[in-house]
Amino acid sequence: xxxxxxxxxxxxxxxxxxxxxxxxxxxxxxxxxxxxxxxxxxxxxxxxxxxxxxxxxxxxxxxxxxxxxxxxxxxxxxxxxxxxxxxxxxxxxxxxxxxxxxxxxxxxxxxxxxxxxxxxxxxxxxxxxxxxxxxxxxxxxxxxxxxxxxxxxxxxxxxxxxxxxxxxxxxxxxxxxxxxxxxxx
Numbered sequence: 414x415x416x417x418x419x420x421x422x423x424x425x426x427x428x429x430x431x432x433x434x435x436x437x438x439x440x441x442x443x444x445x446x447x448x449x450x451x452x453x454x455x456x457x458x459x460x461x462x463x464x465x466x467x468x469x470x471x472x473x474x475x476x477x478x479x480x481x482x483x484x485x486x487x488x489x490x491x492x493x494x495x496x497x498x499x500x501x502x503x504x505x506x507x508x509x510x511x512x513x514x515x516x517x518x519x520x521x522x523x524x525x526x527x528x529x530x531x532x533x534x535x536x537x538x539x540x541x542x543x544x545x546x547x548x549x550x551x552x553x554x555x556x557x558x559x560x561x562x563x564x565x566x567x568x569x570x571x572x573x574x575x576x577x578x579x580x581x582x583x584x585x586x587x588x589x590x591x592x593x594x595x596x597x598x
Contacts, residue, residue: 553576
């Protein structure tokens with residue numbers, strides 16, 4: 414992993430698999446902090462050929478190297494819908510081949526200011542940038558942790574066990590100011 418660029422305005426929530434609480438935490442953060450500042454939601458799915466089971470229908474073939482769609486509240490079953498409902502001013506979904514994540518992020522920043530406050534659900538993005546805060550969610554059982562996710566643990570500001578998440582404690586432990594996201598305690 415090369416040393417990524419620092420974007421203090423980005424908070425990344427990542428997890429070791431599906432249905433572990435990533436979107437719920439992202440939505441709680443958006444709901445709380447969007448009362449103070451404009452928040453953008455972002456969900457990124459990097460497509461790896463060997464991980465279809467982790468992505469479900471999101472791993473269908475891409476027309477190009479990546480695609481970016483904006484949420485318009487059309488499907489309540491989508492995580493991006495939930496982020497928008499939580500209070501994000503705009504929410505984007507990036508599906509990309511892993512090798513093109515950097516290009517996809519550059520394309521996103523032609524649609525929103527690079528200094529925008531962002532809550533992002535993605536593990537792969539941590540390979541390309543150092544966010545203001547990086548949270549990982551994992552299950553109690555070590556058997557259900559992808560090796561690719563395990564390699565990101567040393568970079569996490571906090572690692573939460575999915576069965577024990579206390580959203581109120583997490584929200585009270587972080588702050589957001591003109592420099593971006595930070596831990597308070």
